[in-house]
Amino acid sequence: MASRKESGVSSSNTLDSPVKQIQIEGLVVLKIIKHYQEEGQGSEVVQGVLLGLVVEDRLEITNCFPFPQHTEEDADFDEVQYQMEMMRSLRHVNIDHLHVGWYQSTFYGSFVSRALLDSQFSYQHAIEESVVLIYDPIKTAQGSLSLKAYRLTPKLMEICKEKDFSAEGLKKAAVGYENMFEEVPIVIKNSHLISVLLWELEEKSTVPSKHELLSLSSSSSHLEKSLQMLMDRVDDMSQDIVKFNTFSRNTSKQQQQKHQYIQRRQQENTQRQSRGEPPLPEEDISKMFKPPQPPPRMDTLLIAGQINTYCQTVKEFTSQNLGKLFMAEALQGHNS
Amino acid sequence: MKYCPTCRGSCVKLSSSLASTLPPQTSRGRHLTRDFLWKNMAVYGPVVKIHPVVLASIADSYERRNEGATRVIGTILGTIDKHSVEITNCFSVPHNESEDEVAVDMEFAKNMYELHKKVSPSEAIVGWYATGFDITEHSVLIHEYYSREAQNPIHLTLDTTLQNGKMNVRAYVSAQMGVPGKTVGVMFTPLTVKHIYYDTERIGIDLLHTTCASPSRTNGLTSDLAQVGTSAARVQDMLTTVLAYIEDVLSGKVIADNSVGRCLMDLLNKVPFIPAEDFESMLNSNINDLLMVTYLTNLAQAQISLNEKLVVL
Numbered sequence: 001m002a003s004r005k006e007s008g009v010s011s012s013n014t015l016d017s018p019v020k021q022i023q024i025e026g027l028v029v030l031k032i033i034k035h036y037q038e039e040g041q042g043s044e045v046v047q048g049v050l051l052g053l054v055v056e057d058r059l060e061i062t063n064c065f066p067f068p069q070h071t072e073e074d075a076d077f078d079e080v081q082y083q084m085e086m087m088r089s090l091r092h093v094n095i096d097h098l099h100v101g102w103y104q105s106t107f108y109g110s111f112v113s114r115a116l117l118d119s120q121f122s123y124q125h126a127i128e129e130s131v132v133l134i135y136d137p138i139k140t141a142q143g144s145l146s147l148k149a150y151r152l153t154p155k156l157m158e159i160c161k162e163k164d165f166s167a168e169g170l171k172k173a174a175v176g177y178e179n180m181f182e183e184v185p186i187v188i189k190n191s192h193l194i195s196v197l198l199w200e201l202e203e204k205s206t207v208p209s210k211h212e213l214l215s216l217s218s219s220s221s222h223l224e225k226s227l228q229m230l231m232d233r234v235d236d237m238s239q240d241i242v243k244f245n246t247f248s249r250n251t252s253k254q255q256q257q258k259h260q261y262i263q264r265r266q267q268e269n270t271q272r273q274s275r276g277e278p279p280l281p282e283e284d285i286s287k288m289f290k291p292p293q294p295p296p297r298m299d300t301l302l303i304a305g306q307i308n309t310y311c312q313t314v315k316e317f318t319s320q321n322l323g324k325l326f327m328a329e330a331l332q333g334h335n336s
Numbered sequence: 337m338k339y340c341p342t343c344r345g346s347c348v349k350l351s352s353s354l355a356s357t358l359p360p361q362t363s364r365g366r367h368l369t370r371d372f373l374w375k376n377m378a379v380y381g382p383v384v385k386i387h388p389v390v391l392a393s394i395a396d397s398y399e400r401r402n403e404g405a406t407r408v409i410g411t412i413l414g415t416i417d418k419h420s421v422e423i424t425n426c427f428s429v430p431h432n433e434s435e436d437e438v439a440v441d442m443e444f445a446k447n448m449y450e451l452h453k454k455v456s457p458s459e460a461i462v463g464w465y466a467t468g469f470d471i472t473e474h475s476v477l478i479h480e481y482y483s484r485e486a487q488n489p490i491h492l493t494l495d496t497t498l499q500n501g502k503m504n505v506r507a508y509v510s511a512q513m514g515v516p517g518k519t520v521g522v523m524f525t526p527l528t529v530k531h532i533y534y535d536t537e538r539i540g541i542d543l544l545h546t547t548c549a550s551p552s553r554t555n556g557l558t559s560d561l562a563q564v565g566t567s568a569a570r571v572q573d574m575l576t577t578v579l580a581y582i583e584d585v586l587s588g589k590v591i592a593d594n595s596v597g598r599c600l601m602d603l604l605n606k607v608p609f610i611p612a613e614d615f616e617s618m619l620n621s622n623i624n625d626l627l628m629v630t631y632l633t634n635l636a637q638a639q640i641s642l643n644e645k646l647v648v649l
Contacts, residue, residue: 025396037534063396082451082454092441093427094402145539178641188544189547190547194544197395198541230633230636241643310633320561322623323561327564
């Protein structure tokens, strides 16, 4: 399978992961596209559940259903109940009812967030092989279906289990922003009947197939927006770095102060001893100098991951556009 | 009885009375076959626009039918306009059909509709679907039930048994017929069916279509640059076909068609004529922009990996 893996994936992880490939049916793709198109225009994300089964080392996704939007008015809306009812009903019509993951639409590629991490962790904890499918509608509208599947790496799973997000914990597990998510290659497979249907549609379709992919104008708006989001993230990152720097400076200052205090104490004690007075009681040093709170490292990691994703998308985009520009040049060359 | 010898019997046999109203051959000499009639028959009622996701859903539920069931039925949801009905979603409903009776799980249908409404409140029940080739007597009963749910429900059939070698999609509305006061029957009148797509759906369908070509019916999602490559190859194929046609016309093998000639002129004029230096400068500035962006993103990536290493120290 010649699908190019993102360079942010460490290849060693795919050996011990239970899922090496994802097989999606065409129906699922169409449903996800439709769900975003109809319900996702205003808000940020639309979500839904994936159903399917596991075959050897492949995860087959055969159906899906959408989740309603979270609105403030429906305070008594029970998500779990909706899910249970839906799955029970689908079981009646012989649709696979095994939960194998969930999907989410993304806005210009910004999906690496705490919420996603938590949800995916709870899914993966319950069901070993679950994945999250990220669907990018804006990129799809520009010519090529953008659907990616991610799982958490085993290392990250361990960290989440222990809820130890401090710097030492992360260092122990050696998790970098590149090892957070691993991308699983996707393959689309259709049954024979659906293939027949597709041929029928080809014949009868009145809308010509879209050649958006070759349009040069897609460069400006998409690129601008992506770069803007990248800049915002980099700003967040720099703020985080500043916080971390102040923290390390504070710790070192405190260390110094502690040292000085101990030294002074010792000096005084020796002086008093020489004068024959009782030495001062040793005070609890740790109570006097409370160590400053280390900033949480998880957010930095997430931001770094997000920046990485943005950079990847932008690079793919520029390579595509360079290709298109050279094609345009060739066309001009013939004319002039 | 007019009978067309060339179509070998697949034409509709016309009685002489009908022959006065319908010509046996159209002005272009096409013979009246069943399909042809179907496409041009009376279009009483709204136009039915179907999204591909509905058809794929129906085909999928047909594949998952219970043992012994010959067909599957379900509800279709959509929106109603003044002159058209747009069908955007559907779900299958379990039912049992035997020689003399039919049982449909109404509770289930209601429940599912409620659940679906939570996700998309704008979708309403517009009718029901059934797989299979023809309309049976049971369909009338089911149609009656659905008339209680929606005004003037639409009955959609998807021919999964592939009669005539095609998977036909047909839509009907019911109309009363017969003598008023005495037994009134129900007739299903056909409607025009159009396939419509959202832009993204079209792109999705194009991708799915590529799976039909490969023998294992699978296809991976390719990287971006490879996709530009495939699109370029497609354009190249189209250009080769056009060139072959032009060669044929020039050598006299094919008579030149003026409309095609005009299209070709349009095509050539679409490539804008820009003087060489201007084009060079435009190209260079664009390439420079893209290279700069690549450089900056690489820089950002190097930065965060450095930061990573420093923090871990």
